[in-house]
Amino acid sequence: MTDKPRLPTGQTLTEDFPVLHCGDIPDFDANSWDFRIFGLVEREVALSYEQFLELPHDRITADFHCVTTWSRFDNMWEGVKSRTVVDLVVLKPEAKFVLIHCEQGYTTNLSLAEFLDDDVIFARKWSRADLTKEHGFPLRLVVPKLYAWKSAKWVRGIEFLGSDQRGFWERNGYHNHGDPWKEERYSSQE
Numbered sequence: 001m002t003d004k005p006r007l008p009t010g011q012t013l014t015e016d017f018p019v020l021h022c023g024d025i026p027d028f029d030a031n032s033w034d035f036r037i038f039g040l041v042e043r044e045v046a047l048s049y050e051q052f053l054e055l056p057h058d059r060i061t062a063d064f065h066c067v068t069t070w071s072r073f074d075n076m077w078e079g080v081k082s083r084t085v086v087d088l089v090v091l092k093p094e095a096k097f098v099l100i101h102c103e104q105g106y107t108t109n110l111s112l113a114e115f116l117d118d119d120v121i122f123a124r125k126w127s128r129a130d131l132t133k134e135h136g137f138p139l140r141l142v143v144p145k146l147y148a149w150k151s152a153k154w155v156r157g158i159e160f161l162g163s164d165q166r167g168f169w170e171r172n173g174y175h176n177h178g179d180p181w182k183e184e185r186y187s188s189q190e
């Protein structure tokens with residue numbers, strides 16, 4: 001048996017933590033910030049920043065793979081797991097997909113099953129320190145098993161959907177799924 005190599009094909013290991021996004025770094029105001037859970041739920045919820053901080057926190061350590069070919073191993077993230085957030089609402093049975101909504105209209109899509117994987121976390125901290133603004137403060141999603149454009153920074157909400165709806169990069173040339181182990185990089189491969 002051969003073990004799966006730790007670095008996916010086509011990736012190069014880096015020890016820094018590059019910053020990558022389009023648009024500006026959004027301002028954060030704790031008084032107006034909220035986190036919306038909406039779409040196919042029995043009752044929509046909007047959490048204030050304070051309420052979000054009170055949710056139970058967890059930690060994961062995971063590798064991070066950007067489609068532009070850099071990977072960074074062993075990132076320690078601390079925050080609120082996707083399951084903890086989903087448990088705040090009652091999903092309608094038709095809910096099968098999620099669309100993550102961020103500041104300035106950035107979005108990314110996931111199947112509900114992959115969103116609920118045990119390593120998916122809304123991170124507030126990286127390496128035990130608060131996220132820096134450029135890495136998504138106050139809150140970013142981390143989806144270790146998929147390319148990093150799914151790890152949306154400056155998250156403000158989750159929408160539950162009955163059918164898959166492509167997010168920002170998924171509409172702009174990148175793969176709908178984005179598994180680095182299958183090199184699902186571009187929508188032209190679908």
Ligand SMILES: Nc1nc2c(c(=O)[nH]1)N[C@H]1C(S)=C(S)[C@@H](COP(=O)(O)O)O[C@H]1N2
Binds near residue numbers: 020102134154
């Ligand atoms: N809101 C938002 N989140 C985003 C992006 C973005 O443009 N906007 N870019 C994504 C991409 S392409 C990558 S590789 C990672 C990079 O995260 P980092 O800047 O913390 O390394 O953020 C992702 N999250």
Ligand SMILES: [Mo]
Binds near residue numbers: 066
């Ligand atoms: Mo990326």
